[in-house]
Amino acid sequence: MTNRIAILCSGQAGQHAGMFDLIREDEHASRLLQAWQLEELCAYPLHEILSSEQLLFSNPIAQPLVVAAQLAAWEIIRSLISRPVITAGYSIGELASWSVAGAIAPDKVIRLAAMRAQLLQACIAPGQPQLMLAISLSHAVTKMADIESLLHAHGFYIAIEVAEDAVISGGLLAHADALEKAVTAAGGKVTRLPIEIASHTPWMKAAVPAFEMAVQESGMSAPHFPVLAGISGARLHDKNAAATALSRQLAEPIRWQAVMDSVHEAGATMVIELGPGAALSKMLKTRYPHMQCRSISEFKALSGLKRWLQQAEE
Known part of the structure; x- marks a missing residue:
């Protein structure tokens, strides 16, 4: 067949x-x-x-x-x-x-x-480099709306919905450290991707x-x-x-x-x-x-x- x-x-x-x-x-x-x-x-x-x-x-x-x-x-x-x-x-x-x-x-x-x-x-504005982050969610963050609120609070947006518990996000490099800390504190995991542009945001x-x-x-x-x-x-x-x-x-x-x-x-x-x-x-x-x-x-x-x-x- x-x-x-x-x-x-x-x-x-x-x-x-x-x-x-x-x-x-x-x-x-x-x-x-x-x-x-x-x-x-x-x-x-x-x-x-x-x-x-x-x-x-x-x-x-x-x-x-x-x-x-x-x-x-x-x-x-x-x-x-x-x-x-x-x-x-x-x-x-x-x-x-x-x-x-x-x-x-x-x-x-x-x-x-x-x-x-x-x-x-x-x-990309001068002096404002961008990046993309892969974010794995935790049991504490069970809704996509929850992660969106967390991202928006740090100037980031969902770029790609990969799975029910994983997204790619994009935003400014200057805000990445604060976002990583917030996601980690919520029980999630963050990986920086080798992409220097906030595509799909x-x-x-x-x-x-x-x-x-x-x-x-x-x-x-x-x-x-x-x-x-x-x-x-x-x-x-x-x-x-x-x-x-x-x-x-x-x-x-x-x-x-x-x-x-x-x-x-x-x-x-x-x-x-x-x-x-x-x-x-x-x-x-x-x-x-x-x-x-x-x-x-x-x-x-x-x-x-x-x-x-x-x-x-x-």
Whole structure:
């Protein structure tokens, strides 16, 4: 029986020095990486970026880099699997998911990713650096409204609803210590993420109109299969929905639980995460254990990935 496949596109934070190693084993994908002119967009040679953690996690570089890695991986596997029933992306990955669905050419979406990063970067006021925190809640903080009140008291907002007891939040670096103490005192746990921008929060409102216009003017077409909106989990079927969904998510929280539930409701039996990283496939496997969920980044060699895909499709 043929699997019903869903494709997931990762967000930032999973970058690593070897994130292109598997991709470069494929001659076609390797040529595409060169044709997409990543070095021009990122303003650094790729080998220099991959050898520097500072560059690798710099927002203007990370966003086009992550999208390029995903779309190169998609070029490798698209001919090896059945047509997906749905696709979704986490944060910047949502932009990549529209290209996976055939609505926009990879080179155009990579340039949109670079523009997106610059627009978000411009929302950071001089002398007021931002950051994102992963927060695990405690039994004492059982409602999302409780954590929202705690965050707002320190100038932070929910950026991503990861699970019933976990969120990603964004705000100013200057207020992070006080928030960490408050969350810890309430029995929760805080982890600082290598993302220096408060994405998906009101701090990014100024970027929304310009990015919406950029998506509208990008030549987006209707997707070949539905794309899930990060802000709601809704299935999107037409090009006009892309500009609204992709721009609103810059300053509104991602409802990732709703997205995972929509993947399940689409009847997906096999989920492939394009990476870098494997966080999305692990979260989905935890929520829906019956699904086959794997990330491309789990494989050490292209031959192993292809073997798994062929066996899964038999």
